[in-house]
Amino acid sequence: MKIALSGYGKMGKTIEKIALGRGHEIVLKISENIEEYNLSEAEIVIDFSIPTVALKNITTCFQNKLPVVSGTTGWLKDYEKAVQVCNEENSGFIYASNFSIGVNLFFELNEKLAKMMDGFKDYSVEIEEIHHTQKLDAPSGTAISLAQQIINNSSKDGWELDKAKENEIPIYAKRIENVPGTHRVSYNSEVDSIEIKHTAHSREGFALGAVIAAEWLFNKKGVYTMKDVLSGLS
Structure with missing residues (x-):
């Protein structure tokens, strides 16, 4: 080409x-x-x-x-x-x-996990993304895609950066030198936590x-x- x-x-x-x-x-x-x-x-x-x-x-x-x-x-x-x-x-x-092929497989896992977790109201969900300090937008497009997948497959109705309302997903964005990209979705209750995570090692x-x-x-x-x-x- x-x-x-x-x-x-x-x-x-x-x-x-x-x-x-x-x-x-x-x-x-x-x-x-x-x-x-x-x-x-x-x-x-x-x-x-x-x-x-x-x-x-x-x-x-x-x-x-x-x-x-x-x-x-x-x-x-x-x-x-x-x-x-x-x-x-x-x-x-x-x-x-x-x-990233790995991230797109991660998307598939995220969608399936959101469907599984929707019936368990004792768990709250949050997303964390970490990128290099040169990244201009926050949260990352990938984090927004993850949040939208959860919204589409659960009773959640929105997301917010850092502070979220009761039925929204909080996304936490961190900027650290020389980090190509890390995304974590976690479900937390009083007794345990479940999380999936993708870490990029390079561009x-x-x-x-x-x-x-x-x-x-x-x-x-x-x-x-x-x-x-x-x-x-x-």
Whole structure:
């Protein structure tokens, strides 16, 4: 594949390394203003940019008939607009708050555990996420995805950062130097605790998942998720 990278920070550089190692070509490295670039050589775009330009960059790619794999977080209020443009332009799109294969397996566990725990009202649930100090958004997109899964599979009706009301899920966000990403979901009662946890050891897992998603999306039309990618791999 001929890949354009939208965003060339630490994740973009790691994706470049993984993609080259899998035999792909990086034809473009896009900074904030995508309109300054000629997209004609690219066949697919992997977007790890910043929230303020994500929608513009993604929809511009669709308008140039380029499918997009996006892992940018903090812009999801505009997600439905991106989906609309993708469908209008008959392009392809995968968005994920986290492309790590391990995290997406963790999502599956979280969903199943939420269903199991919903009937046991003695347990309260909370989410903790830890990331490096350069991460701009809090809580992380992954933590929000975990919370939304619990809400969809339980009687919980929302989440809040740090302080949550009785029927909401508290999310605690910590920023520590050189931590790629840790997420923990815990259910606590007076007598015991149950928890599931995912710890990333490097950015390579996120980058590999994004490249695998791009390989899966290549030559497809429509809007997909990492569940679709995983089902295609299994």
